[in-house]
Amino acid sequence: MTRDTIRLAIDAMGGDEGPSMVVPGLQVALVRCPDLAFDLFGDKAAMERELASLPELAKVCTLHHSEVSIPMDAKPSQALRMGRRSSSMWQALDQVRSGGASAMVSAGNTGALMAMAKFCLRSMDGVARPALAAIWPTIRGESIVLDVGASIGVDTNNLVTHAILGAAMSRAVFGIETPRVALLNIGEEEVKGLEEVREAGQILRARNFPDMRYEGFVEGDDIGRGSADVIVTEGFSGNIALKTAEGTARQLAEYLRMSIGRTLRARLGYLLAKSAFTRLRDKMDPRKINGAVFLGLNGLVIKSHGGTDAEGFASAVELAHDMVRNELQRRIATDVAALKESQEFADAG
Template sequence: MSDGLTIALDAMGGDKAPDMVVQGADIALERYPELKIILVGDEARIRPLVEKTKRLKAQSPEIVHTEKAIADEDKPSVALRQGKGSSMRLAIDLVGQGRADGVVSAGNTGALMAIAKLVLRPMPGIDRPAIAGFFPTRRGESAMLDLGANITCDATNLVQFAIMGQIFVRTVLGLERPVVGILNVGIEEQKGNDSVREAATILRGMTDMPFEFHGFVEGDDIPAGTVDVVVTDGFSGNIALKTAEGTSRLIGQFLRDAFRNSLMSKLGYLLARGAVGQLRQRMDPRRYNGAMFLGLNGIAVKSHGGTDALGFANAIGVAADMKRYGFIEKVREELTNGRLDRPDEQPTAVATA
């Protein structure tokens, strides 16, 4: 890979690109001063924005010019056929060529997964890469996968997600022996479809792995932090993610309405302002921005398309941490030691939203 720590950014991906991307890169350099940034996109739009920054301007980042960008509404199949030369494709290519250690994009999720899978290729022993993200819990943070890359999954897919997920939290969160659970409609062993029951049976038999299998968990176990890694298919995972994001915004709106309700409530806000600020920070989705594509031969991170510069900076930080802690190498090592063979191959269902 590249010398040092280099991250390629799809500067044209996201609702507020390229401004948000450039500003986010500048913020990220405060936390990661050793980070080298490569911006991919329309240089005529990017260069003036770089000149307005402090840390990024001092680095004089490389800009890979292209005026072509993948639209949010493009289907993954269209992006694969017509996306060559786009800012997203060129940024991913930099990782594939070894010029960058990772790529971050706030663009089209389905296109990013499809192109990353084509260019970076899945690791040996992984049939379907998965999207993983962090959830705030009463105990701290937990990881969940898949969040939308694979709409339907069989038992082997779920077991592979469990292996990748526990490696991820051990690498990034520093947990020595994480607890893994499978999201289900109940905790009883007979509950759920054939895939989740078979996956649970396989995981219960993997006694020599460096994680503990808790069994089944339900939706309310996610915010409770019952397990460190929640495993599910992309259909359920994406619904859970969007529900959590919507609930966070709803609670925030309820609090604002309550404190504006009367003069007494406004005075109460002044007294509780510090606590409200802590709550707002704890629930801020920007803190958890940056979904990881696990199972690829390279680091790819998806930022929320509607995030701001701070949120995008956190997504860059996720990619940087994955490289610094050797996530790819650790996944390869554990897959080699405990690789699962599967007799069949099924097509991957890639999310389009």
């Protein structure tokens, strides 16, 4: 290992397939990011079986046996009772808390991961509610949408804080120095929407934060257009938007598949336009952008989709790698401290 090695804590028991998906995913990620090393938490015998045919990966893995794995259908409260201290999920989080790893990646139960992460890592000073941020493919490239399911029902200050968190992530992941930030609403007019959303918009416009450019309100169809680099909403609407987009992508892919095989002429047309269809498939492939990030905790936690495959899990690991390399935590801490200071100044005034 070199001093530039990035060590990640991995919940090897997360997802629908556990080590049989996670370990091959780590192999894919290691090829793309050879400066990675891993602490794997889970059933040691199962992890050793998967690593037996991957000697190069085995060299950079340290295995930690965990007695408990959290079921995908466990409620957060149940997961905390059964898995605190002894589960693969908790132990991977604790490795980040202790400084043994720079980030944690899990494809496990989302609610359980959020509950354990908040309990183990705690929220940053100045962040009342952490947010789950997703990278969203758009016509212009990619945007960040948050929150997509960590918190249901947020207030004005939560929305403002989430705008700060999303802007910091945009700078770290996309290299955008002054991200365009917008609030998701039912219309672009300032008089529309919930009171909390309108008030958050007024604060973002009035304070004119130097590290972002507030664009106002956007509607649901603006997300795919790339109308902003960061789109802020609360977890209920954000999760519905995310699941709707994923379902629509699968629906369109199925329509195309059915249409292509319907007639000989359609099949010939597919052969002539195969490269275009391949680019479309790659653009719509959810594995390419797999990995949502819990922002606002005292440690980096990346949530992979539970039903993904090795390629998708590798994308989540690569996202963790890039966030560590680009010092996302430091950037967020700086921005949240500045927000807190500006709020105290405004209250004093």
